[in-house]
Amino acid sequence: MCVILVNPDRPLWKSEDNPTPEEIKSAFDGFIAYYGSYEVDETEGFIIHHIEAHLVPNWTGEQKRYFVMSGDLLTLKVAPPLEEGLVEYKLVWERA
Numbered sequence: 716m717c718v719i720l721v722n723p724d725r726p727l728w729k730s731e732d733n734p735t736p737e738e739i740k741s742a743f744d745g746f747i748a749y750y751g752s753y754e755v756d757e758t759e760g761f762i763i764h765h766i767e768a769h770l771v772p773n774w775t776g777e778q779k780r781y782f783v784m785s786g787d788l789l790t791l792k793v794a795p796p797l798e799e800g801l802v803e804y805k806l807v808w809e810r811a
Contacts, residue, residue, distance in 0.1 A: 716764065717750040746770065755782075761794070 722745030728734040734742070749769035755762050764778045779794040787810040797804055 716753050717748075719746075719748045721746050743770075749774065762791070 725745040728738045749766050751767040752765045762780045766775045780791040783790045789808040791806045793804040
């Protein structure tokens with residue numbers, strides 16, 4: 716699997732060859748990408764992503780996501796523990 720999520724409203728750089736530190740941070744903050752293999756446990760309702768490479772190097776390895784399928788929607792929820800202050804973190808995919 717390969718995931719690329721981009722904020723479509725990321726601002727353009729004034730200079731493609733010489734972005735400012737603020738422009739680089741803005742581009743990084745509006746982009747996430749990773750790839751690897753996965754396995755599904757339908758009985759328990761979770762997916763394990765075996766992440767080989769991630770934009771954030773600390774996030775490689777295994778990541779567990781609970782899933783719910785409903786019609787054309789797939790909802791993935793991050794398994795605990797969550798970052799302090801987060802109650803839930805989920806991503807909803809819609810079949811095109």
